Amino acid sequence: MNGFESVQKASKDNLDLTMKSVDALGKGMQAMAVEAADYSKKSFESGTAALEKLMAAKSIEAAVEVQSAYVKSAYEGYVGEMTKLGAMMTEFAKDAYKPFEGMFGKFPK
Numbered sequence: 001m002n003g004f005e006s007v008q009k010a011s012k013d014n015l016d017l018t019m020k021s022v023d024a025l026g027k028g029m030q031a032m033a034v035e036a037a038d039y040s041k042k043s044f045e046s047g048t049a050a051l052e053k054l055m056a057a058k059s060i061e062a063a064v065e066v067q068s069a070y071v072k073s074a075y076e077g078y079v080g081e082m083t084k085l086g087a088m089m090t091e092f093a094k095d096a097y098k099p100f101e102g103m104f105g106k107f108p109k
Contacts, residue, residue, distance in 0.1 A: 020099040039081045061071020
């Protein structure tokens with residue numbers, strides 16, 4: 001009977017660790033979704049502003065200048081956002097792993 005109780009306790013402990021990990025994953029995914037929605041909104045607004053400037057351009061040179069500036073800022077914004085999302089994903093993966101550190105060791109840096 002003692003063996004059954006130790007297996008039952010280990011199962012309960014593992015379930016508790018898993019629930020903590022799933023909670024951390026959920027919070028991380030929610031934070032990433034909020035960040036992605038904010039980026040989408042900003043991207044749409046900057047695209048709309050660039051289109052307005054493009055439509056108001058008086059010459060081909062001005063239109064090319066507006067388009068070049070928009071492409072540059074859009075690219076820089078995209079790279080920055082992907083870097084930020086990558087860092088967020090790393091952090092929430094570490095948070096999800098923390099409950100299991102006692103069993104498997106620390107997360108490598």
